Amino acid sequence: MSEPVIAGDRPFYKRTEFYLLLLALIGGGLLGSGVIGPDTLATKLIAMVLEALAVLGYTIGRTLAKAGAGSDKPGYLTSEFWLTLLSAGLMTLQGIQVVPAGGALEGLLAALLGVLPPMGYQVARGKVKAASGVLGLLVLVLVLPLTIGACAGWQSQSHDRLNDLHAALRAASGAGETVLRQVCDEEATRCRDARRSAEAADCTAGAAAEQDLCKTTRLAAIAKATTCDPLRACHKKRQEFDTAMVGGQLLVLDAFTLVNLGDAAAAKDLEAILTEVRKVLKAASVTIRNLKLRGV
Amino acid sequence: MEALLEKLLSLVFKYGLLAFDALKTFLAARTGKLTEAEVEAEIERIQRQESEDIAADWQKVNS
Numbered sequence: 001m002s003e004p005v006i007a008g009d010r011p012f013y014k015r016t017e018f019y020l021l022l023l024a025l026i027g028g029g030l031l032g033s034g035v036i037g038p039d040t041l042a043t044k045l046i047a048m049v050l051e052a053l054a055v056l057g058y059t060i061g062r063t064l065a066k067a068g069a070g071s072d073k074p075g076y077l078t079s080e081f082w083l084t085l086l087s088a089g090l091m092t093l094q095g096i097q098v099v100p101a102g103g104a105l106e107g108l109l110a111a112l113l114g115v116l117p118p119m120g121y122q123v124a125r126g127k128v129k130a131a132s133g134v135l136g137l138l139v140l141v142l143v144l145p146l147t148i149g150a151c152a153g154w155q156s157q158s159h160d161r162l163n164d165l166h167a168a169l170r171a172a173s174g175a176g177e178t179v180l181r182q183v184c185d186e187e188a189t190r191c192r193d194a195r196r197s198a199e200a201a202d203c204t205a206g207a208a209a210e211q212d213l214c215k216t217t218r219l220a221a222i223a224k225a226t227t228c229d230p231l232r233a234c235h236k237k238r239q240e241f242d243t244a245m246v247g248g249q250l251l252v253l254d255a256f257t258l259v260n261l262g263d264a265a266a267a268k269d270l271e272a273i274l275t276e277v278r279k280v281l282k283a284a285s286v287t288i289r290n291l292k293l294r295g296v
Numbered sequence: 297m298e299a300l301l302e303k304l305l306s307l308v309f310k311y312g313l314l315a316f317d318a319l320k321t322f323l324a325a326r327t328g329k330l331t332e333a334e335v336e337a338e339i340e341r342i343q344r345q346e347s348e349d350i351a352a353d354w355q356k357v358n359s
C-alpha cells in the first residue's frame with residue numbers, strides 16, 4: 001500500500017490551484033487593462049475584485065495545506081509570497097488606468113483592493129510560522145505605498161487618500177476589537193464560573209478514598225479553569241488581528257515617507273529629497289535588522 | 297421559530313450598531329489633515345488596548 005500524499009508535499013507548480021490562479025490573474029489582468037471585454041470603470045473594478053479574491057483564496061488554501069504538513073519554509077521562498085507581489089503589482093498598474101483625475105472613491109477602492117492579498121498573506125503566513133509575519137509586513141510595506149502612489153499621484157490627493165485609508169483602518173480596528181473583546185470576555189466569564197464552581201465543591205463527605213478522589217478531581221477542574229485554553233485561543237486571534245491592524249498603520253507611515261519624497265521631488269527641493277531618502281534608508285535598515293534578529 | 301427570529305434580530309441589532317460605530321469612526325477620522333504622529337499614536341493605542349484587555353480577562357478568570 002502506498003504512503004498517503006500530504007497536501008503540502010507536492011510543489012506548488014504541480015498543483016491545479018496554482019494554474020487556476022494564474023488563469024484568474026491573467027484573465028483579470030486582460031479584462032482590467034481593457035484588452036478584452038468592455039473598457040469601462042465597472043469592468044476594471046470587477047477584474048480587480050476577482051484578482052484580489054483569487055489570490056486571497058489561494059493563499060489561505062496553501063496555508064491550510066502547509067499548516068497540516070508542518071511546513072517551515074521561509075516566506076520569500078513560497079509561491080503565495082511571489083503571487084501576492086504579482087497580483088499587487090497588477091492591481092497597481094490597473095489602478096493607474098482606473099483612477100481618473102479626482103476620482104477619490106475609485107482611488108480608495110483600488111488602494112484597499114491592493115491591500116487585501118498582502119494582508120491575507122501576512123495573516124495566513126502567521127499561522128504557519130510566526131517569524132514570517134515580519135516578511136509579510138515587509139510585503140505590505142513595499143506594496144501599499146506603490147498602490148497608493150499609483151492611485152493618488154504625488155500631489156495633495158495623496159494625503160487625502162492616506163487620510164481615507166487611515167480612517168478605514170481605524171474603523172476596522174475598532175469594530176474588530178469590539179467583537180473580539182466580547183468573545184474573549186465570554187470565555188473569561190465561563191472559566192471564572194467553572195473555577196468558582198470547582199472551588200465550591202464539598203469533598204468532606206464519604207470515606208477517605210472518596211474524599212481523596214473528590215479532591216483530585218476538584219484540583220484538576222480548578223487547574224483546567226484557570227489555564228482556560230479557550231481564552232488563550234481567543235487572545236491568539238486578537239493578537240493576530242491586532243498584528244494585521246498595526247501592519248496597516250505601519251504601511252500608512254511608510255506611505256507618508258514616500259508621499260513626502262514625491263512632494264519634495266515635485267518641488268525640486270534637494271535638501272528635502274535627501275532628508276526623505278535618509279528616512280527611507282533608515283526604515284529599510286530597521287526592517288533588515290528585525291529580519292536578522294528573527295532569523296528570517 | 298420565535299427564538300430563532302429573536303436571535304436574528306439581536307444579531308442584526310448588535311452588528312448594526314457596530315457598523316454604525318465603525319462608520320462614525322471612519323467619518324470622524326477623515327476630517328482634518330492626518331499627521332505621522334497620529335498614525336504612531338494609533339499603533340500605540342492598539343498595542344496598549346490589547347495588553348489591557350488581555351490583562352483584564354485573566355483578572356476576571358482569577359477573581
